Structures are given as C-alpha cells and as structure tokens.
Amino acid sequence: MAIDAYQKKKGLLLKECLSAELFMPYTSVVGGILACKLVYGLSQSISALYFKSYSSLSNIKRVEWNNRAISTVHAVFIAAISIYFVFWSDIYTKHGLPGYITYHSSSLSTFTLGASVGYFVADLMMIFWFYPYLGGLEYIVHHLLSGSAIAYSMLNGEGQLYTFMILISEITTPGINLRWYLDTAGLKKSSIYIVNGVVIFMTWLIARIFLFIYLFCHVYMHFDQVSMMHDFGKLLVFGVPLVLFIMNMIWFGKITKGLMKTLSKMQ
Template identity: 75%
Template sequence: MLDAAGTGRVIESYQNQAEQLLKEYLLADTFVPYTSVIGGVLACKLVYDLTQLLSALYFKSYLSLPSIKRVEWNNRAISTVHAIFITAISLYLVFWSDLYTTSRIPAYITHRSSLLSIATLGGSVGYFVADLAMIFWFYPSLGGLEYVVHHFLSVSAIAYSMLTAEGQLYTFMVLISETTTPGINLRWYLDTAGLKKSKAYLLNGVVIFLAWLVARILLFIYMFYHVSLHFDQVKQMHDFGKLLVFGVPLALSIMNLMWFGKIIKGLRKTLAKRQ
C-alpha cells in the first residue's frame, strides 16, 4: 500500500500528465480556430435567448412589437455584445500588447499571432457566420445587399487571417471600427421606443458622427499609412493575403464613406428640426 507521500506523488504525477495533455490540446493547430468559431456561434445563440427572455420581462414595449421587430431587437443585442468584445480585444492587441509593438519578436509584423489573437478572430468569425445566416433567413428585413457584401468580406478576411496568421494586425485595426456598432444599435432602440425627439437621441447622433469619423475614416487612413510603412513586410504575404490587406479595407472604406454621408445627412436633419 502507498503511504501518504507515495499517494501524493501519484496524484502529482497524474496532475502533471493532465496539465501537459490539456496544454498540448489547447495548442493544437486545429483546436483553437475551429472551437472558437463554434464558441462564437453558440455565444450568439446564448445572447439571443437571454435578450429575448430579459426583454420580455423588463421592457413592456418589446412584447407589443411585430415578430420581425423582436427578431431585430435580439439580433442587435448580439451585434452590440460582439462589438464591445471585439473592440476591447482589438484595441489591446494593436496598441497595448507587445505582440505587434515590440521589435524583440523576430517574425515580421504581418506574420505575428498568439492564442488570444487566434481565439478572438475565431469568435468574430462565428459571430459573422451566425449574423449572415440570420440575414439570409429573414432577408431583407435584417439588412440588404450591402450587409451581405460587408459580412462576406469580413468573414473572408478574418477567417484567412485566423487560419494563416497573416495580416492579423491589420485585421484587428479594421475590427476596431466595430466600436461604432453599439451607438448605431442604441439609435435603433431609441427610435423603436418612441424616443426619437429626446435629447438622448440627439446626443446619440453626435456620438455616432464622432465615433464613425475616428473609427471608420481616420483609422482606415492610418491603417493604409501603416501598410505603406511596412510594405516590405506586406510583400512577403501570400497573394490572397495581400489582396485582403488592400482590397477588403478599400471596399469597406468606400462603404464607410457612403454610410458616413447618410450619417451627416441624418444629423443635419435632426439638428434642423430642433432649431
């Protein structure tokens, strides 16, 4: 029979083996990307169900909405949660972590990744896949052709960056633009709740204008400037990766400018009514 010391060694041995197995499993090439994508889809389902439950309990106007409006209400809650999550992680990775800022890492800045960056991109892919599925299912109630194009471009760029570890820095720069999403969704909620003439609605419009200008106009200009500074490293990427680095942000920039024009028009209209 084993004494206390022997039993302790056996337990410690099994613990070390379990930790090693878990470590190898988590670091497996296929585990993190695909599991995080599935996790992202399941998280969307969870947020949808929780929103549906809590809204029915705490918002009287929710139950009076048409069925498709309730679906959009829940869908916008998903996009808001995703936007907060992806913006926070993207800001951290781009500006505060040493993954892309330090020069001590020998790899090109266009070929750096980590477990956190891969898992984050996987979760974002899961969100865009789930949201795209809802857009198709309820088309065009949750968004027209421009939303389909936007999501296809996003999924292509994010999935490629996640699976190849190429251009993740620029992918996260683009994803920072999701910081405008909560404001857009709040505007819809205020409108749906009949608060279109409130001060909150006006303030929301101003915040959206400023956030859009910074996150979807100026940030994209900075990203293209950053690409030009590191063009020698960008050239080392595969052709498809280079296409995504240039093509997707350019297409999104055009769409952002079009939407920005609508935001300016809407804000001017709102301000004119209050004079």
C-alpha cells in the same frame, strides 16, 4: 534506447501541439456561434421582462431586437480587445516577436478572431434567413468581406494586426443599435436620441474614417513586409479595407445628412 525514447516523446509532444493549434480555431468559431445563440436567448428573456415596448413588437421586429443585442455584445467585446492588441499589446510591435510584423500572432489573438468569425457566420445566416428584413445586399457584402478576412488571419496567422485595426471600427455598432432601439421605443424626439446621433458621428469619423487612413499609412510604411505575404493575403490587406472604406464613406455621408437634419429642427 534513451535517445530513441526522447525523440519519440518529442515527436508526440510536437504532434499534440500541432493538433491543439489546429483544433483551437475551429472550437473558437463554434464557441462564437453558441455565444450568439446564448445572447439571443437572454435578450428574449430580459427584454420581455423589463421592456414594455418589446411585447408589442411584431415577430420580425423582435427578431431584429434580439439580433441587435448579439451585434452589440460582439461589438463591445471585439472592439475592446482589438484596441488592446493594436495599441497596448507587444504582439504586433517590432520588439514584441521576431520576424515580420505581418506574421505576428498568438493563441489569444487567434482565439479572439475565431469567436468573431463565429459571430459573422451566425449573423450572416440570420440575414439570409430573414432577408431582407435584417439587412440588404450591402450588409451581405460587408459580412462576407469581413468574415473572409478574419477567417484567413485566424487560420494562417497573416495580417492579424490589420484585421484587428478594422475590427476596432465595430465600436460604432452599439451607438447604431441604440439609435434603432430609441426609434423603436418611440423616443426619436428625446434629447438622448440627439446625443446619440452626435456620438455616432464622432465615433464613425474616428473609427471608420481616420483609423482606416492610419491603416493605409501603416501598410504603406510596412509595404516590404506586406509584399512577403501570400497572394490571397495581400489581396485581402489591399482590397478589403479599401472596399470597406468606400462603404464607410457612403454611410458617413448619410449619417452627416441625418445629423444635420436633426440639428436644424432644433433651431
């Protein structure tokens, strides 16, 4: 009787744990969407009170203003925690957890990815709703690829290390958004606008060029472990970073031309 009671209790505990593991990713996605809604509302209230240029903007410009506030908050959050996971956490090291590094994950990493999925879902819905004012086809491709890869890592626990490596590239977003804010506020000729351009160039080079090269090298060095992933997971690991890297190179060319044009006017 005692053994039967113990086994029954053990089974119930296991069932509860599995339910919690399945429940958490979806709640984090919903939480990410609700957080976007909260930031949007706060941006409306704060901007109307403290930024004179905000009230003079058209309705669609105000939408973009608040939308960029959401992307800035998400970028700061996800880039900071991604840097921690990739370079300081023991989760994705050889000595951190047993088994292949491509299968390492934790409750915190899964929750974080879920919140990021919530952001990409919310932002993608806004892009579709106001298309093409908040972004063209390239933004849709970027969000679909990124969101799909993050969602897969969140649900399956595969390749989370590479997902966080890619998410570090979000560190460039605040600079891009600040450039838009300065331009909208009529400060395109200010010194801070020029400094911002240099910062964008440097962060883009490091986070979206060099870091992706490091990712490709890491995949090559751990190819035996990557090859053990499911077919769809391998497709994401090999395909998504490559497509994003090509897009990053195209955008980097435009950033470089813009910076050179701005600096040449100073001479």
